[in-house]
Amino acid sequence: MKLEERARELEAKARELRFHIVDMVHAAQSGHCGGSLSAADIVTALYFEFLNIDPANPDKGDRDRFVLSKGHACPVQYAALALRGFFPVAELRSLRAMHSRLQGHPVQGKLPGIEVTTGSLGVGICEAVGLALEARLRKASWRVWAVLGDGELGEGAVWEAAQAATKFGLDNLIAVVDNNGLQNDGYCRDILPLRSIPDKFRAFGWAVLEMDGHDMEDILRTFGKALLITGSPVCVVAKTVKGKGVSFMEDKRDWHGKAPNAEQYAQAVAEIKGGPA
Amino acid sequence: MIDEMVAPRLAFGKALVEFAPLFPEMVVLDPDVCTSTQTSLFRAAYPHRFYEMGIAEANAIGVAAGLASCGYIPWVSAFAVFLATRALDQIRVSVAHTGLPVKLNGSYGGLPSGRGGATHSSIEDLAVMRALPGMTILTPADSVETRAMTELATRLPGPVYLRTVRCEVPTIFDAAYRPVLGKATVLRKGSSGDVAILSEGMMSARAVAAADLLAAEGLKVRVLHFGTVKPLDGEAVAAAARECGRIVTVENHSVIGGLGAAVCELLAEEAPCRVVRLGFPDVFMESGDDGLIFSRYGLDACGIAAAARRLAAGRGPTGA
Numbered sequence: 001m002k003l004e005e006r007a008r009e010l011e012a013k014a015r016e017l018r019f020h021i022v023d024m025v026h027a028a029q030s031g032h033c034g035g036s037l038s039a040a041d042i043v044t045a046l047y048f049e050f051l052n053i054d055p056a057n058p059d060k061g062d063r064d065r066f067v068l069s070k071g072h073a074c075p076v077q078y079a080a081l082a083l084r085g086f087f088p089v090a091e092l093r094s095l096r097a098m099h100s101r102l103q104g105h106p107v108q109g110k111l112p113g114i115e116v117t118t119g120s121l122g123v124g125i126c127e128a129v130g131l132a133l134e135a136r137l138r139k140a141s142w143r144v145w146a147v148l149g150d151g152e153l154g155e156g157a158v159w160e161a162a163q164a165a166t167k168f169g170l171d172n173l174i175a176v177v178d179n180n181g182l183q184n185d186g187y188c189r190d191i192l193p194l195r196s197i198p199d200k201f202r203a204f205g206w207a208v209l210e211m212d213g214h215d216m217e218d219i220l221r222t223f224g225k226a227l228l229i230t231g232s233p234v235c236v237v238a239k240t241v242k243g244k245g246v247s248f249m250e251d252k253r254d255w256h257g258k259a260p261n262a263e264q265y266a267q268a269v270a271e272i273k274g275g276p277a
Numbered sequence: 278m279i280d281e282m283v284a285p286r287l288a289f290g291k292a293l294v295e296f297a298p299l300f301p302e303m304v305v306l307d308p309d310v311c312t313s314t315q316t317s318l319f320r321a322a323y324p325h326r327f328y329e330m331g332i333a334e335a336n337a338i339g340v341a342a343g344l345a346s347c348g349y350i351p352w353v354s355a356f357a358v359f360l361a362t363r364a365l366d367q368i369r370v371s372v373a374h375t376g377l378p379v380k381l382n383g384s385y386g387g388l389p390s391g392r393g394g395a396t397h398s399s400i401e402d403l404a405v406m407r408a409l410p411g412m413t414i415l416t417p418a419d420s421v422e423t424r425a426m427t428e429l430a431t432r433l434p435g436p437v438y439l440r441t442v443r444c445e446v447p448t449i450f451d452a453a454y455r456p457v458l459g460k461a462t463v464l465r466k467g468s469s470g471d472v473a474i475l476s477e478g479m480m481s482a483r484a485v486a487a488a489d490l491l492a493a494e495g496l497k498v499r500v501l502h503f504g505t506v507k508p509l510d511g512e513a514v515a516a517a518a519r520e521c522g523r524i525v526t527v528e529n530h531s532v533i534g535g536l537g538a539a540v541c542e543l544l545a546e547e548a549p550c551r552v553v554r555l556g557f558p559d560v561f562m563e564s565g566d567d568g569l570i571f572s573r574y575g576l577d578a579c580g581i582a583a584a585a586r587r588l589a590a591g592r593g594p595t596g597a
Contacts, residue, residue, distance in 0.1 A: 096394075097564070097565060098563070102564075104397065119395075120359065120363065120396045151332050155332055183332065185309050185312050191329050192330065192332070253312075
């Protein structure tokens with residue numbers, strides 16, 4: 001299949017993810033829409049094109065490992081796992097409810113497909129380095145994909161992980177930065193200016209690729225390139241829009257951790273289902 | 278009792294603004310949670326005294342220590358769990374050991390974290406902070422006490438950990454109430470020979486509600502509120518043991534290392550008596566409705582009353 005055709009299929013799938021993100025956060029009346037929606041295209045491409053995973057055998061040894069280092073965006077991962085067949089789609093609406101497997105932040109072992117407990121920012125990427133190192137020690141071929149937030153890059157632990165990954169030459173580790181430019185209290189440029197994320201990772205010894213995190217063809221091409229890089233870990237900086245796909249959530253700080261009311265939910269769903277791909 | 282529901286985190290944010298003119302050296306440092314911990318109110322009123330530090334709690338503590346050593350009174354306001362665990366090294370070395378007047382607002386203390394689950398619920402912070410020499414630990418019961426303790430903490434010469442909760446809680450003190458550092462507050466006198474309930478923070482309103490349930494049954498329990506967990510009011514604890522004979526402790530925290538543990542440590546040496554600790558057992562929190570989870574662990578008025586009733590009848594929580 002041509003890349004363009006595959007991109008159209010994945011765009012439709014991303015739309016499904018976006019619907020479930022808004023749907024489950026609305027059902028829970030709690031959770032993080034903005035950062036889940038910004039990562040929806042990235043996560044769709046990974047779960048439906050790149051990750052070597054098997055819902056029938058979620059613990060198979062040679063599976064690729066996916067780490068959501070920005071754990072608060074777990075609705076996007078839960079949606080991907082459910083649509084990929086790891087658990088029933090109907091369970092998505094139990095998000096954040098008592099006794100639910102869909103915890104407010106991902107918990108390892110609680111739900112098939114969750115490799116690492118995250119939610120405390122900066123924790124996931126360190127574990128991703130460990131997972132990649134393990135593959136190296138076992139001479140295994142699986143890869144580790146980690147998705148980080150740009151606000152998360154404020155945590156010092158991220159840069160401790162970045163140095164370790166370079167030291168061990170972990171070219172089986174690909175970190176994707178969801179660069180939506182917003183964090184809890186405002187724009188990253190105002191909160192703690194990052195300057196150039198690519199330059200920072202390059203200075204830490206990583207190979208860096210940049211892409212439009214909402215252009216599926218660009219995502220497919222860039223992730224394809226990332227797989228070919230050897231000798232160093234790879235950072236993909238994805239330019240994204242927080243709340244992407246729901247007009248009134250886009251680039252709005254307010255939608256970092258807020259649930260839509262009934263009216264907002266209806267509008268969001270209409271936009272996601274009917275809007276341009 | 279005044280029952281108006283107010284979130285202590287909001288009372289804290291308002292108090293910072295109110296007392297800012299009183300303490301010109303006071304500044305606020307925020308690791309990207311000001312709209313959550315309500316220091317955004319201070320940011321709006323005093324932007325030149327507000328430092329946005331990004332998602333980098335450990336650095337924020339170090340910077341605060343630096344500011345404090347030059348005469349400033351910095352408040353670092355963050356989620357309790359990320360202060361007590363992520364930034365612990367800096368708090369221990371740069372704040373507790375130096376004794377600098379860095380003030381910590383442990384917001385979202387205890388269970389209520391907006392369904393955040395294990396990573397966001399802070400039920401070990403009192404244990405962690407209690408182990409640090411020189412750390413004063415304040416656990417206000419309501420918005421009135423939160424306001425008063427914000428001023429009290431700012432005034433104190435050394436480090437302070439003020440624990441504020443996210444959810445709305447009933448107001449139990451009238452506006453004239455002034456907490457005394459290191460002194461328990463008597464909420465119900467009770468009578469000798471009956472049970473005493475010793476509680477902290479938002480649990481104290483529930484302890485009072487439990488006492489009122491029991492009073493209707495003829496059981497007159499003493500209720501002591503510990504707005505200061507460290508230094509602990511040992512006299513009040515020992516007197517409760519001697520006069521009431523049996524004690525229930527209640528806390529929005531693990532039973533390990535918090536108020537219940539502090540009470541047991543003191544009583545074991547000074548006035549041994551039967552103690553039942555109510556709090557979260559040795560578990561991590563999960564997502565869910567706060568009220569349901571509190572009730573699951575007996576941390577509501579009915580659960581507290583039941584524990585006191587069993588103890589008064591001479592039986593432990595397991596009926597032993």
